[in-house]
Structures are given as structure tokens and as C-alpha cells.
Amino acid sequence: MIELHYWPTPNGHKITIFLEETGIAYRIAPVNIRKGEQFHPSFLALSPNNRMPAIVDQAPSDGGAPISVFESGAILMYLAEKTGKLMPQDLRKRTRVLEWLFWQMAGLGPMAGQNHHFRNYAVEKIPYAIDRYVNETNRLYGVLDRQLAKSEFVAGDYSIADIAIHPWIVPSEDQGQTLDDFPNVKRWFDHMHSRPAVQRAYAQGAPYRRERQGFTEEERKILFGQTAATAAGGAA
Numbered sequence: 512m513i514e515l516h517y518w519p520t521p522n523g524h525k526i527t528i529f530l531e532e533t534g535i536a537y538r539i540a541p542v543n544i545r546k547g548e549q550f551h552p553s554f555l556a557l558s559p560n561n562r563m564p565a566i567v568d569q570a571p572s573d574g575g576a577p578i579s580v581f582e583s584g585a586i587l588m589y590l591a592e593k594t595g596k597l598m599p600q601d602l603r604k605r606t607r608v609l610e611w612l613f614w615q616m617a618g619l620g621p622m623a624g625q626n627h628h629f630r631n632y633a634v635e636k637i638p639y640a641i642d643r644y645v646n647e648t649n650r651l652y653g654v655l656d657r658q659l660a661k662s663e664f665v666a667g668d669y670s671i672a673d674i675a676i677h678p679w680i681v682p683s684e685d686q687g688q689t690l691d692d693f694p695n696v697k698r699w700f701d702h703m704h705s706r707p708a709v710q711r712a713y714a715q716g717a718p719y720r721r722e723r724q725g726f727t728e729e730e731r732k733i734l735f736g737q738t739a740a741t742a743a744g745g746a747a
């Protein structure tokens with residue numbers, strides 16, 4: 512049984528997609544990041560970076576005590592290694608998957624995240640910051656499109672690389688991007704979206720999602736006013 516500390520955001524969706532694709536038993540422990548639950552000491556003990564997702568594997572393959580994992584890329588690798596699924600064993604194929612997994616973790620995720628922040632969330636609209644991140648996201652979509660011109664999936668067969676990337680393409684319009692400009696990404700995106708496990712994974716978020724858009728003052732303080740002092744565990 513995997514305990515998944517989760518909120519329905521792109522990084523959270525990565526893990527539900529993996530779990531649904533592989534059919535591993537899991538239980539969701541919601542972490543309401545708008546309320547500051549990511550600062551609860553019990554959560555920080557699992558995820559010292561005060562970010563979800565995190566998992567606890569109650570039955571690790573070494574038969575020892577439960578293991579916790581934070582960082583979505585590390586979680587995907589851990590689960591792929593545990594199950595032997597969605598990451599090839601072959602050295603060359605595995606290396607390709609890891610390249611694209613880390614491309615998402617270090618490139619698409621952080622850049623699209625800043626794009627969302629400056630384009631959609633920031634009260635003050637700063638044209639330089641918006642252009643910088645919208646353009647960088649656009650560049651990354653172009654890189655992905657050229658890669659997907661060569662193969663059906665991002666790194667050979669369907670893998671944790673596809674699973675890491677898909678949730679960050681779902682909000683393409685909110686990132687100022689048009690999928691019609693990237694036909695290979697669009698073809699791959701539509702295929703991913705049609706997978707029943709992917710649909711089940713996104714549906715897991717429904718009970719936690721809410722209708723209201725935007726943030727209250729309190730939520731802005733919790734999410735966008737973090738410093739070393741507030742993130743140390745006393746903010747919630």
C-alpha cells in the first residue's frame with residue numbers, strides 16, 4: 512500500500528497517473544496547500560521542502576520499515592524501480608528516459624511554474640517576467656515537439672518521462688501556448704489523454720478541486736510569501 516500525500520496540481524497528477532497505470536494499491540492523504548498543510552510538522556517530516564507530492568511505501572521491497580519519498584521525479588523513479596514498470600532496464604533505453612524525466616523536473620516544470628505565477632497569479636503584471644517565462648515555455652514546447660516527431664512517446668516506449676510531462680501540458684493555454692503550433696505534442700497529448708488510467712488519475716482530484724478561481728489574501732500569503740522563517744514549520 513502506498514500512502515500518497517497529494518493535492519490536485521500537475522506534480523500531484525504525475526503520481527496518480529503512475530499508480531493508476533500500474534494498479535498499485537494506494538490511499539490519498541490530502542495536503543491542502545492553500546491552507547498551509549504543507550507546513551505541518553508531520554508532513555515536513557516526509558517532505559522537508561514543504562512541497563507535495565510525497566509518498567510513504569508501507570511495504571518496501573527490502574522488507575524493512577516504511578520508506579518515505581519526496582520530489583515527484585524521485586517518487587516516479589522509486590515506484591518504477593519497485594514495480595519494474597514504466598522504466599526500461601536496458602542501459603541505453605533507461606538513460607533516455609532519465610534524460611527526459613530530468614528535463615521535465617529541471618526545465619518544463621519550473622519554467623512553466625514561473626510562467627503560471629507571473630502570467631496568472633501575480634497581482635502586478637510585469638511584462639518582462641511574463642515574456643521571459645512564456646517564451647522559455649514556448650522554447651521547451653518546441654524541443655518536445657521535435658522529440659515527439661521522432662517517436663510515439665517521449666523516450667522510446669511509454670514511460671515515467673511521459674507521465675512526468677503530460678500534467679504540465681494540460682494547462683497549455685494558461686501558459687500562453689497553442690497546441691496547434693506543436694502538432695507532434697498535440698498528437699501525443701491527445702493519445703495520453705485518451706488512456707483510461709490517465710483519466711482515472713485526473714478524476715482523483717475532483718473531491719479536492721473547487722470552483723472558485725484566484726486566491727484569498729491569506730492563501731497568497733501562504734503560497735507566495737514564503738521565506739526560510741515561515742517555511743520552517745510554524746506557519747500553519
Ligand SMILES: N[C@@H](CCC(=O)N[C@@H](CS)C(=O)NCC(=O)O)C(=O)O
Nearest residue numbers: 520522544549562563564582583584
Ligand atoms: N520539485 C517538486 C515541486 C513540487 C511542488 O512545487 N509542489 C507544489 C504544488 S505543484 C506545492 O506543494 N506547493 C506548496 C507550496 O508552494 O508551499 C516536485 O516535483 O515534487
